[in-house]
Amino acid sequence: MQNATTAHPPVAQMLGLIKLMRPKQWVKNGFVLAPLIFAGQFLNATAIREAVLALVLFCVAASATYIINDMHDVERDRCHPTKCKSRPLAAGTVTPLAAFGLLGCLYAALIVGWFVAPKVVVVIAVYLALNLAYTFVLKHQPVVDIFVIAIGFVLRVYAGAMALDVPVSSWMFITTLCLALYLAAVKRRQELNRSGTDSRKVLEKYSVALVDRYAEMSATGALIFYSMFVMSAKPALVITVPLVLFGLFRYWFVVETLDGGESPTDALLADWPLLVTVLVWGGACGWALWPASI
Numbered sequence: 357m358q359n360a361t362t363a364h365p366p367v368a369q370m371l372g373l374i375k376l377m378r379p380k381q382w383v384k385n386g387f388v389l390a391p392l393i394f395a396g397q398f399l400n401a402t403a404i405r406e407a408v409l410a411l412v413l414f415c416v417a418a419s420a421t422y423i424i425n426d427m428h429d430v431e432r433d434r435c436h437p438t439k440c441k442s443r444p445l446a447a448g449t450v451t452p453l454a455a456f457g458l459l460g461c462l463y464a465a466l467i468v469g470w471f472v473a474p475k476v477v478v479v480i481a482v483y484l485a486l487n488l489a490y491t492f493v494l495k496h497q498p499v500v501d502i503f504v505i506a507i508g509f510v511l512r513v514y515a516g517a518m519a520l521d522v523p524v525s526s527w528m529f530i531t532t533l534c535l536a537l538y539l540a541a542v543k544r545r546q547e548l549n550r551s552g553t554d555s556r557k558v559l560e561k562y563s564v565a566l567v568d569r570y571a572e573m574s575a576t577g578a579l580i581f582y583s584m585f586v587m588s589a590k591p592a593l594v595i596t597v598p599l600v601l602f603g604l605f606r607y608w609f610v611v612e613t614l615d616g617g618e619s620p621t622d623a624l625l626a627d628w629p630l631l632v633t634v635l636v637w638g639g640a641c642g643w644a645l646w647p648a649s650i
Contacts, residue, residue: 372449373458376426377419383621385414387512387532388519393638394590395522396645403520410476410519413469414512417480420462421487423455428491439555475518483511498561502544502570506536527585534578538604539620541570542611549615575604592644599637606630 388411397403426433426445433439433446444450470477490504513532517524544559545567553559582600586593606629610616616623624630 368449372444376423376444376450378422381621382415385411387509388414388516390513391516391520391522391524393641396647406519407516409473410515413476413480414515416462416465417484420459423459425491476515479511479515479518496558498558501558502540505540506533509536525585525589527581531578531581531585534574534581538571538574538578541567541574596637596640599633603633
């Protein structure tokens with residue numbers, strides 16, 4: 357009898373490898389570009405090139421972590437009602453050998469990246485180590501798992517700063533942390549609502565009421581710290597505070613009413629008012645921080 361993983365044509369396996377890298381999740385790596393915007397260097401061709409390179413390297417690193425996670429969780433994913441079809445390894449559209457080969461290529465790309473942007477790759481190395489610890493140990497530790505996810509977003513911002521060799525405000529770091537904690541808490545909430553405690557062992561330690569409080573606290577912190585950052589360091593950005601507030605409200609509406617939020621990326625791309633808010637926020641930041649000399 358032919359093995360299920362070898363029954364797929366080459367095109368299907370290639371598409372499976374692309375899906376294994378989860379390119380849709382690369383949207384999260386947009387945090388790498390935050391220092392480019394807030395440092396007001398988005399019209400500097402050299403700065404743009406360095407920031408985009410950091411973004412690409414982080415996308416490579418993120419895909420590598422997803423592959424390792426899927427390898428580790430393949431048996432559990434095969435028992436999951438949706439992951440058994442959506443995850444290529446669990447569905448059998450990609451062989452473990454092919455996944456290992458792709459992982460090797462991604463790591464090779466990061467090694468090459470070291471010779472081009474060493475400071476960025478150092479941050480990425482920390483990100484990779486943190487995610488290895490998450491995959492094998494930390495994702496089973498309540499509260500720690502949420503903070504590890506959030507720290508990943510902080511490292512993205514730090515990588516963007518290293519790429520441009522610019523300092524990053526402490527306000528930006530704490531704002532990013534709070535926003536990421538909000539997204540991570542909402543993700544856990546929706547996993548509990550949809551799958552109960554079956555999809556993740558750590559969910560046995562949580563309740564919807566508990567992660568709701570985590571999300572509310574984090575969202576409040578994100579708004580307060582962002583506002584303080586704006587008023588203390590970038591007063592011109594005060595026009596973006598209502599957009600941030602609306603975005604937080606709209607995201608919670610998507611979670612509570614439309615049952616989104618298990619994947620922040622899917623929630624963003626599926627809800628046009630939320631997507632428009634993010635785009636308008638980006639445009640408002642660009643307008644407010646436009647260099648006066650231009």
